Amino acid sequence: ASVQFTMTMGEVIDVGSEAAFGREVDQATGLVVVHFWAEWCEPCKQMDEAVRVLAKDPKHPRVKLLRVEAERDELEGVTEKFEVSMVPHIVFLKQGKVVDTLEGADPKGLFDKVALHSPAEAPEPSPHQDPDLAKRELNARLKRLTTSNPVVLFMKGSPDEPRCGFSKKAVKLLQDAGAEFGHFDILTDQEVRQGLKEYSNWPTYPQLYVNGELLGGYDIMQEMSESGELAAEVKPESIEDRLKRLIESSRVMLFMKGDKEEPRCGFSAKVVKALDEAVGTDAYQTFDILKDQVVRQELKTYSNWPTYPQLYVKGELIGGCDIILDMANSGELKEALA
Incomplete structure (x- = not known):
């Protein structure tokens, strides 16, 4: 039997099951903002970015932000409960009850409704923040x-x-x-x-x-x-030209799930750690294949490599997780990226 879990990405929580959703809502002490999304939905990407901005806003430290994949079987009950018929769809909850909703890609509407239902708090000074x-x-x-x-x-x-x-x-x-x-x-x-x-x-x-x-x-x-x-x-541009441009946009380019700050799978997290230890986080760039289904599917054919992550150096494919970790253990990775 599979184990469902809740995974925290910074201050945005990806909910993996109905039970996890219920726990997060029950434990909330303030406003809960729920973003119902789908991988194929382009407008969802804009709302994802808006939610990330909201997560970093020090004026709203008690707002809990949840992401719910609307078409995921394990979350069908949540989607039906809130009558989600389109994505992106935002639900605003207080004490488990719906106080507002928002449909479509409308970042300003999101910020306005959060401000309405969760008045801003004065941020605490952070004198030790590295500019x-x-x-x-x-x-x-x-x-x-x-x-x-x-x-x-x-x-x-x-x-x-x-x-x-x-x-x-x-x-x-x-x-x-x-x-x-x-x-x-x-x-x-x-x-x-x-x-x-x-x-x-x-x-x-x-x-x-x-x-x-x-x-x-x-x-x-x-x-x-x-x-x-x-x-x-x-x-x-053609998909071939676009893939080539993406691959060559950085000397060292990693196609992964998530990004280097917030990996979205264990294999991607392991590769990010290996690259950070080998050359440092500033020495490579990443592309989140979860945000672009065309790139996600077409790159497999282009590279003749069926899985992710994929690492390219100077436009050439190095390999996936197993190869990268083997190279890291042998010391070859640092040399290849130098």
Whole structure:
């Protein structure tokens, strides 16, 4: 018989069974926010990012954040209890009772409802916090956001509801160019809003990233649109080109479940530990295959390797967990990554 468990990832809890869900709700002393999600759902990724932001917000230390995979058999009872018919779907609980709900990808709505049902508390000062570590963590997060899609527009509002004239015009330029693009609403996250200006060395919004590189703001987009260059830049890339770009985006690239800060399986955690010990956490980058089912499936064919994690060095596949751990034990891993 399989054993169900609850796994804590930072301050966001992935619930593995109905019993675990019940325990988490019963033990909560304040607001409980439940995110019902599915692996295939693109909007769920945006809400996942919003939930992670909320988890790090010192103004709401007593808010408990739960993730429930809506289509998981072991959690069918939870999904039915809260009448979840679409994802992403957020349920807000107090003392086990529903006080509010939210459907769809709406980070601002999430933050507003949390503020409504759990008033902010003054954060405790942390004089010993390492500013360099905080900056590295922010830059790592910004890199994940700028590479979350081949084309990403950082804007005010969303494509359906732009909240400034330049963002609205930038969306129309991309739509006219036939682009498939992701977006991030910088109004929902002040850390990203301020940090991306320094990260990109670009002081205004919107900002357009293509294949992880800054293309520019609205004026540049407009000039490129008039010359025909924008459509060429944002045209959908083939899956082979995308996989090659991802593999070569870092000298040492690990495709894994989760990321180096929060591995989502035991094998990935073991490989992260081996890499950290061999070369240090800053010497390699990761890609979370749980957030992109196309990459997850197609990379198996591309690499002719059926499992994860997969480690690439200088664009070449090194292998999976067993090979990496064997190399670490023999001392070969450090030499291969040097």
